[in-house]
Structures are given as structure tokens and as C-alpha cells.
Amino acid sequence: MSLAFSSAMSLTGSFTADVFAAHLASLPPLPDWWLERKRAAYARFAALPMPTRTDEAWRFSTITSLTLDGFSLPLPSPALPPATIGLPATAELAFVNGFLAAAVPLAAELRARGVIVDTLQHAFHHHEALIREYLLKQTARLGSAKFSALHEAFLTDGAFIYVPRGVELDQPIAVFHHSLTANGAAFPHTLIVAEDLARVTVLEYFGSSDDSQAQLAVGATDLYASHGAQITYVGKQDWSHRALSFHAHANVVRRDARIQSLNLHLGARQARHEALSQLQAPGAFSEMLALTVARENQEFDQRTLQLHQAPNTKSDLLYKNALLDEARTIFSGLIVVDQDAQKTDAYQSNRNLMLSEAAEASSLPGLEIQANDVRCTHGATSSRIDPEQEFYLQSRGIAKSAADELLTFGFFEEVLSRLTNEDLHDALRTLIQTKFKK
Amino acid sequence: MSSLVIKDLHVAIGDKKIVQGLSLTINGGEVHAIMGPNGTGKSTLSKAIAGHPDYTITSGDVLLDGRSILDREADERARAGLFLAFQYPSEIPGVSIANFLRAAVQARLAEGEEIDATAYYKRLYSKMDLLKIDRKFTSRAVNDGFSGGEKKRCEILQMAMLEPKFALMDETDSGLDIDALRIVADGVNTLRGPNLGVLMITHYQRLLNYIVPDHVHVMWDGRIVKSGDKSLALELEAKGYDWVKKELAATATAAAATAATVA
Numbered sequence: 001m002s003l004a005f006s007s008a009m010s011l012t013g014s015f016t017a018d019v020f021a022a023h024l025a026s027l028p029p030l031p032d033w034w035l036e037r038k039r040a041a042y043a044r045f046a047a048l049p050m051p052t053r054t055d056e057a058w059r060f061s062t063i064t065s066l067t068l069d070g071f072s073l074p075l076p077s078p079a080l081p082p083a084t085i086g087l088p089a090t091a092e093l094a095f096v097n098g099f100l101a102a103a104v105p106l107a108a109e110l111r112a113r114g115v116i117v118d119t120l121q122h123a124f125h126h127h128e129a130l131i132r133e134y135l136l137k138q139t140a141r142l143g144s145a146k147f148s149a150l151h152e153a154f155l156t157d158g159a160f161i162y163v164p165r166g167v168e169l170d171q172p173i174a175v176f177h178h179s180l181t182a183n184g185a186a187f188p189h190t191l192i193v194a195e196d197l198a199r200v201t202v203l204e205y206f207g208s209s210d211d212s213q214a215q216l217a218v219g220a221t222d223l224y225a226s227h228g229a230q231i232t233y234v235g236k237q238d239w240s241h242r243a244l245s246f247h248a249h250a251n252v253v254r255r256d257a258r259i260q261s262l263n264l265h266l267g268a269r270q271a272r273h274e275a276l277s278q279l280q281a282p283g284a285f286s287e288m289l290a291l292t293v294a295r296e297n298q299e300f301d302q303r304t305l306q307l308h309q310a311p312n313t314k315s316d317l318l319y320k321n322a323l324l325d326e327a328r329t330i331f332s333g334l335i336v337v338d339q340d341a342q343k344t345d346a347y348q349s350n351r352n353l354m355l356s357e358a359a360e361a362s363s364l365p366g367l368e369i370q371a372n373d374v375r376c377t378h379g380a381t382s383s384r385i386d387p388e389q390e391f392y393l394q395s396r397g398i399a400k401s402a403a404d405e406l407l408t409f410g411f412f413e414e415v416l417s418r419l420t421n422e423d424l425h426d427a428l429r430t431l432i433q434t435k436f437k438k
Numbered sequence: 439m440s441s442l443v444i445k446d447l448h449v450a451i452g453d454k455k456i457v458q459g460l461s462l463t464i465n466g467g468e469v470h471a472i473m474g475p476n477g478t479g480k481s482t483l484s485k486a487i488a489g490h491p492d493y494t495i496t497s498g499d500v501l502l503d504g505r506s507i508l509d510r511e512a513d514e515r516a517r518a519g520l521f522l523a524f525q526y527p528s529e530i531p532g533v534s535i536a537n538f539l540r541a542a543v544q545a546r547l548a549e550g551e552e553i554d555a556t557a558y559y560k561r562l563y564s565k566m567d568l569l570k571i572d573r574k575f576t577s578r579a580v581n582d583g584f585s586g587g588e589k590k591r592c593e594i595l596q597m598a599m600l601e602p603k604f605a606l607m608d609e610t611d612s613g614l615d616i617d618a619l620r621i622v623a624d625g626v627n628t629l630r631g632p633n634l635g636v637l638m639i640t641h642y643q644r645l646l647n648y649i650v651p652d653h654v655h656v657m658w659d660g661r662i663v664k665s666g667d668k669s670l671a672l673e674l675e676a677k678g679y680d681w682v683k684k685e686l687a688a689t690a691t692a693a694a695a696t697a698a699t700v701a
Binding site: 386387388389391392393394395396397398399400402403406407409410411412413414417 | 488489490491511512513516517521522524527528529530531532533537538539541542545546579596600
């Protein structure tokens with residue numbers, strides 16, 4: 001009996017049925033369909049087992065440290081830490097502990113054209129049909145069904161960005177998620193929908209102000225690009241170095257649409273990131289980029305799926321990791337080409353730069369191709385700093401540590417240079433350099 | 439005046455002895471050329487002085503302005519005023535020449551002092567104008583996909599920016615066509631002056647038509663066997679390295695004979 005009891009406890013951790021009931025009671029009035037979904041999600045969460053060592057989707061991951069114990073749902077905080085994207089934004093939303101703390105509204109002219117930059121809380125009432133159509137419609141396919149269910153059950157607020165047909169935004173929209181409470185659990189969410197021929201850039205930031213706080217973050221970012229739409233997305237994850245983070249990211253790309261997503265992984269003690277690209281119609285293109293700086297005892301666990309469901313679709317994945325100290329990275333990528341997805345172009349590349357003997361990178365590239373006329377390549381490499389390059393830099397007076405930094409920026413540049421927006425490229429370069437000097 | 443003094447230097451790579459008792463003094467403002475056949479230790483000499491970790495200095499000393507540099511890392515030697523122009527410069531993808539040089543200039547500032555970006559670019563552009571280098575050049579990644587000539591031009595630009603006391607130029611002319619050779623030579627001649635000492639290492643006399651040395655040394659089997667002025671280079675060109683070899687053999691025989699007589 002006692003064994004069964006303890007195992008039931010470990011399935012929900014801090015997120016017991018009582019905590020969930022209290023969470024529901026704390027919410028403002030919401031549509032019934034959403035409350036139903038939350039209840040169903042909680043039931044799934046409570047029933048699903050935690051990942052185990054033998055679970056293929058969690059191969060190489062450190063399972064023992066995946067605990068949901070010791071966390072609580074934080075209250076709103078009056079503090080709003082300074083955070084900047086290094087670029088002027090056309091609108092901003094800042095969430096602290098999951099609650100809206102500040103907003104820079106859209107210009108009236110853009111609102112008049114139908115652009116929406118709103119909180120989910122508000123959108124449930126004012127844009128209910130859109131929310132109902134798009135919110136959390138991606139199934140967790142990469143191993144984190146339990147955590148996705150937890151996210152849905154406890155999701156309180158998040159960002160909703162909607163760009164109507166033909167509207168092109170020149171300046172980015174910024175979303176900030178701050179987690180400021182020790183042992184606090186955060187459920188950040190951003191939903192971006194670009195209608196036919198719309199164009200938008202969204203920058204999302206995840207951060208804590210205190211790197212010594214244990215925290216939990218279970219988030220999701222979903223991007224939908226309709227016919228001919230273009231979405232550029234940059235996410236920067238900089239949670240506390242004692243945080244446990246799970247994040248689901250989806251690019252859903254329709255006919256002739258293009259999504260370019262770049263995720264920077266800098267924070268958390270252990271961060272699992274699951275990224276899906278779904279190429280639904282001819283001409284769809286998803287570019288999936290990631291840069292990781294893994295240091296100390298951080299573990300970054302990245303699982304990706306490029307799903308080609310229609311002919312003449314393209315996906316291009318480039319994930320680059322720099323590993324220092326005793327850090328670990330795991331990359332597991334799968335390209336799936338459906339039977340009728342002829343003329344698919346799919347690329348997948350994971351490159352690891354090992355800056356320490358004690359760091360460890362694991363790569364599991366994979367292909368599942370049902371069609372016969374496709375072009376797919378995948379590959380993974382791990383390399384060390386070339387001593388001749390290092391000597392060359394040293395011979396110019398640059399100390400070894402600074403030389404390694406410079407070589408790492410050079411290694412990352414291949415990813416940054418994919419960004420066609422030069423300002424964005426420069427802002428990110430500065431950001432990474434600052435991070436390295438920490 | 440600055441001085442670079444190499445004293446009875448012995449250098450090995452692993453167990454293999456390469457440089458075996460080489461001595462040479464270069465004063466600021468002087469241009470020395472070391473010539474010699476392949477495999478005689480010329481490149482080893484320059485890399486060992488610059489502090490390459492694969493080269494072990496087994497005995498002897500190298501003094502920059504009277505202070506030994508052998509206990510210093512390569513970057514410290516560079517900051518003290520040494521510059522190595524590489525025979526085969528490394529390619530550094532993703533790092534622009536401008537950012538690379540900026541890091542090198544930053545490394546010469548005191549801890550906590552930040553580079554003045556405006557002043558840096560002003561100086562960079564003035565050096566580029568001096569060397570007749572197009573401004574677009576510095577936005578390219580260091581040596582990445584460069585032709586042989588572009589790589590050498592990049593080396594000269596770095597030398598101009600870092601203003602070393604002594605430049606070690608390792609086979610700077612190798613693999614260059616005549617136009618590229620002229621570019622390099624013009625660069626060195628432009629930078630030549632009382633504050634720069636140059637050690638040019640070359641296999642061919644050709645380079646010395648463009649950069650006229652004050653002193654010429656012939657290196658053989660890891661040491662300097664003959665020194666002279668610029669006419670020595672011409673003599674070498676005319677007679678070939680076999681001439682030095684024969685002369686050495688004759689000297690050795692004579693020495694043996696003398697030794698025998700004394701005995």
C-alpha cells in the first residue's frame with residue numbers, strides 16, 4: 001500500500017489534485033470549453049508516468065533529476081526586472097510569474113488593421129473563436145506528453161499575436177516571461193498566428209533575476225504561418241541556473257509559407273526543448289535554428305521532428321552547441337517524410353564545439369522516409385578548438401580564454417548569419433557575447 | 439633601441455632536434471634575412487620564438503629588450519612586441535578581420551579598459567589606406583576562403599595595426615605570384631622604420647629583390663653558418679646552396695686537418 005501511495009505522489013509531485021482545484025478556483029471567469037480542456041489535461045498529466053531510463057524518447061537524458069516536487073504556483077510580483085531585446089519593438093507584453101505586468105500596446109493604426117497583440121486571458125473573451133481554433137492544438141510527439149498536459153492544466157496567461165491577411169510588420173513584437181520566485185512554477189505560453197501573406201517577427205525572452213533560485217518552467221510556443229505568410233521567431237531562454245525547464249515549440253507551415261525560428265539556450269540547470277516543424281502544403285519552408293552555450297553542470301536536451309506531409313516542402317535544421325566545463329547536451333532529431341511528400345528537401349545538422357574535456361555531447365540523428373524522390377541529409381559532428389587556430393589568435397596577443405571565446409563566436413556565426421534582419425543579427429551577437437563574459 | 443637576441447638556441451619537436459645552437463642579434467630598424475634550403479629549421483625557429491606549444495626549447499635563450507621571453511605564453515610574447523607572419527595563416531570562419539583585430543587591440547589594453555571604437559576604426563582605416571587595402575576587406579572572415587595573396591595581405595594589415603617591435607616573417611613569399619609578392623613587399627617596406635626590426639625567413643632570393651635586407655644569414659642544419667650583407671643573397675642565388683655545403687665540408691676538413699696536426 002505504501003509503495004502505491006508513494007508512486008502516486010511522484011506522478012504529480014507538487015501539482016496535486018488539491019493544488020489544481022485551488023488553481024481553477026483562482027482563475028477569472030473563462031469559457032467552459034477551456035475549463036473542460038484544463039480538467040482533461042490535468043487528468044492526463046496525473047495518469048501519465050514520469051519518464052524512465054528505458055524510455056527511448058529520453059535516451060541520454062538525466063532522468064533522476066526530473067522532479068516535480070518542491071514547487072508552488074507563485075503570486076504576481078510587483079517587481080519588473082529590466083529586460084531588453086536590443087531592438088525597438090512595435091508592441092511588448094511582459095509577464096511576471098505568469099501574470100501580465102506591463103505592456104506596450106500596438107499603434108492604433110495597426111490595431112485598426114486587425115493586428116492583435118493580447119493576453120490569452122483577454123483573448124479568451126474577445127477572440128474566442130481564434131483561440132479555440134489554435135490554442136494548444138499540437139500533440140506532444142517527442143516524449144513530453146506528461147509535461148505538455150501539465151502546461152495545459154496550469155496555463156494561466158500568455159501572449160496571443162495575430163497578424164491578419166496581407167499585413168506586414170516591420171518592427172518586431174516582444175514577449176517577456178520573468179520568473180521571480182524561489183521554487184516557483186511558471187507556464188509561459190505564446191501563440192502566434194500569421195494569416196495569408198502576413199509577415200511578422202516575434203522575440204520571446206524567458207528569464208529569472210536570481211540564478212540561484214530553484215524554479216520550474218513548463219512552456220509552449222506555437223507558430224502558425226498560413227499561405228505565403230512569413231514568421232521570424234527568436235526565443236532566448238535564460239532561466240535561473242537552478243531551474244528545470246520543459247518547452248514545446250511548434251512551427252506549423254502552410255502553402256508557400258516560411259517560418260524561421262532561432263532558439264538561444266543559455267539558462268536552466270536542465271532544459272528539455274522539443275521542437276516540431278509540420279510542413280503541411282507545397283512550398284512550405286521551416287528553418288529551425290538553435291544555439292546553446294552549455295556551461296558548469298547544465299544539461300540541454302533537444303529533441304526535434306521535421307514532419308513533411310506534402311510534396312515540395314523544405315526544412316532546414318541547424319543546431320550548434322558550445323560546451324564548457326562539465327556541461328552536457330543531447331540532440332535527437334528525426335526527419336519524417338510521408339509517402340506523398342515527394343520532392344522534399346530536408347536537412348538536419350547538429351554541431352558541437354567541445355571547449356572542455358569533461359563536457360559531453362550526444363547526438364542521435366534520424367530519418368524515416370516513405371517517399372522515393374526526396375533529398376535529405378543529416379549529420380552530427382563534435383569537434384574541439386583547433387590548436388593551430390588557437391595559436392594563431394594567441395600569436396596576435398589574444399589570451400587563450402579570449403581566443404576560445406572568439407572561436408566560439410565564429411562557430412555560432414554560421415547560425416546568426418542565417419537571420420536576414422541585420423539589426424536582429426547584431427543584437428543577438430551582442431547578447432551572446434555578453435552571456436559568454438558572465 | 440629595441441633588441442631581439444637569440445642565444446645558442448636549441449629547439450626540438452618531440453625527440454627530433456631541429457635548431458641546434460643558433461645565435462643572432464637583431465636591433466630595432468634592422469632587416470635580417472635568413473636563407474636556407476628546406477628542412478634546415480627556418481620555420482621551426484620562427485614558431486619557437488613566437489611560442490608555439492609544439493616546439494620545445496631545450497637550451498639557449500631569446501631576449502626581447504634584455505628580458506627572456508621563454509617563460510611567457512605566445513599571447514604574452516605578442517603583447518611584449520613580437521609578431522609572427524605565418525607561412526600558412528589559419529582560417530577563422532565566422533570572425534571578421536575587424537572583430538579579430540579589435541580583440542587583438544583590446545588584449546593590449548589594461549584590465550577593465552574598454553576599446554574606443556571610433557578611434558579604433560579610424561586607426562584601422564588609416565592603416566588600410568596606407569597599405570592600399572579596400573575597406574570591404576575587414577568585413578570578411580579572417581583568411582576564410584582567401585587566395586594566397588589575400589592571406590598575406592591580411593598578415594601585413596595585422597602587423598600594421600599591432601605595431602610590433604619585431605616581426606618574424608616565415609616564408610612570406612611562398613606560393614605567391616609576382617603581383618602578390620609585390621603587395622607584401624610594398625607593405626613591409628611601408629612599415630619599415632627605426633621602430634621595427636624584421637627577421638625574414640625565405641627559401642628564395644626573389645623576395646630580397648623587393649625587400650632589401652641589411653643582413654643576410656645562411657642557415658644550415660639548424661644553425662647559422664654564414665653571414666654577410668645583401669650581396670651574400672646574390673652570391674647564393676648565383677652559386678646555389680651546394681656552394682655553402684662544399685664550403686662547409688672544406689672548413690670541416692681543414693679543421694680536422696688542423697686538429698690532426700696539433701695532435
